[in-house]
């Protein structure tokens with residue numbers, strides 16, 4: 113998740129939003145970070161977008177800590193899950209009308225163990241678009257027969273800037289020539305009228321469980337001029353969720369959660385990617401997986417066993433590289449000042465070392481830590497994290513930049529490796545990534561100081577009147593069941609962070625670490641649920657009344 117840390121992670125800083133800044137935030141501001149006015153604007157913007165009452169608004173303004181998502185007033189979606197096939201309507205326009213199929217792999221279905229996306233793409237900075245041809249080979253291992261296909265096309269949401277609610281220069285994507293590779297049949301494409309991201313493809317023959325099929329199509333996505341996880345700003349292109357990706361099919365059909373700005377609704381299964389990307393010669397392309405520059409600015413991207421891929425491309429990156437435990441750490445930054453790269457490399461190295469020790473081995477050959485223009489603090493993708501320019505360059509390992517990098521890197525384990533339904537059970541990645549900040553902090557703080565911080569987070573929840581009882585909330589509620597974004601963020605980040613820390617205390621380090629390592633090993637490249645987590649805890653802490661009480665306080669699950 114892209115936690116926007118307006119000032120710092122630390123509630124110890126006792127940041128008084130209305131009365132000024134701490135040294136930390138002053139440092140941040142003096143380094144070109146968001147000025148106070150901008151921060152307040154964002155906070156109020158968040159407040160307006162949420163369903164808060166006056167008391168909560170007042171509470172926000174007197175917060176003595178802040179760790180929250182980026183500003184914006186995206187209307188809150190009203191449904192947790194949409195069964196995509198029930199609300200699609202016939203598309204109009206170009207989609208599905210082109211009968212010329214991409215011919216690169218026509219007639220041949222690759223023999224694969226998991227979904228494979230083969231993409232031949234061009235990034236056009238002038239036109240602010242990315243697109244090309246895709247062949248996706250799909251293994252239906254869902255256990256269900258599919259009457260149709262459902263892809264998600266998130267770029268089509270960006271006609272409106274999700275952070276401000278204002279019109280942007282984004283456009284509806286063009287998707288055409290969707291063809292069954294084996295038969296050559298060109299299939300119609302239907303875009304939902306209620307949610308432009310939902311693309312349904314009716315099938316003449318059901319796609320049976322256990323079957324493998326391949327489909328090819330062409331697409332063009334338009335990149336809005338906004339500093340968002342999908343957008344372009346100052347010549348840097350953040351390309352996440354930029355291509356039509358197959359949704360996940362579960363018991364009730366295709367899972368098609370609505371998009372929201374303050375967290376994630378993304379849900380996809382692990383796949384392999386083989387991509388070529390033509391970009392202007394002077395651009396650096398930074399991607400999930402391993403990227404290699406060829407002649408004339410054409411890049412080759414290979415990413416295996418990833419949930420999705422993201423790319424950042426720009427002309428002014430400087431690279432600082434390092435290595436930790438055989439993993440190449442590439443820190444890309446936008447200034448001439450090498451300080452950012454030094455801080456990022458130190459934080460990434462300490463984070464990966466501590467997370468490998470606590471959670472298990474990082475499975476990819478490299479990780480990219482990329483400074484970019486982002487309204488949020490950071491955003492995680494497989495083997496790539498985006499970090500905003502707003503975080504300053506405090507060399508303190510406890511500074512905002514370092515702690516945000518730790519948080520986003522923790523998502524490599526919780527979201528990247530162990531997948532989850534991020535809309536339905538956000539805590540499974542956000543709470544664990546937030547707890548991982550304590551793991552990172554333990555590399556430079558005494559255990560007693562880390563414990564104090566956990567206590568302070570818990571105390572702050574009482575001060576702010578946040579629900580702490582099971583009657584009021586449970587951590588594993590879907591996004592739409594929270595009262596507003598404030599409650600959602602508070603729950604997924606703070607309540608969850610304290611919950612996991614208390615669990616660690618109650619189980620003891622040895623037992624907890626064994627539990628979390630088995631959890632990661634069991635569900636790496638798969639999807640875990642709250643019940644899977646609870647079962648793993650109870651396996652490692654059998655007949656432990658205190659542990660059961662903690663689980664019962666925070667979670668709605670079977671014990």
Ligand SMILES: [Zn+2]
Pocket residue numbers: 113114115519520523541542545
């Ligand atoms: Zn996060």
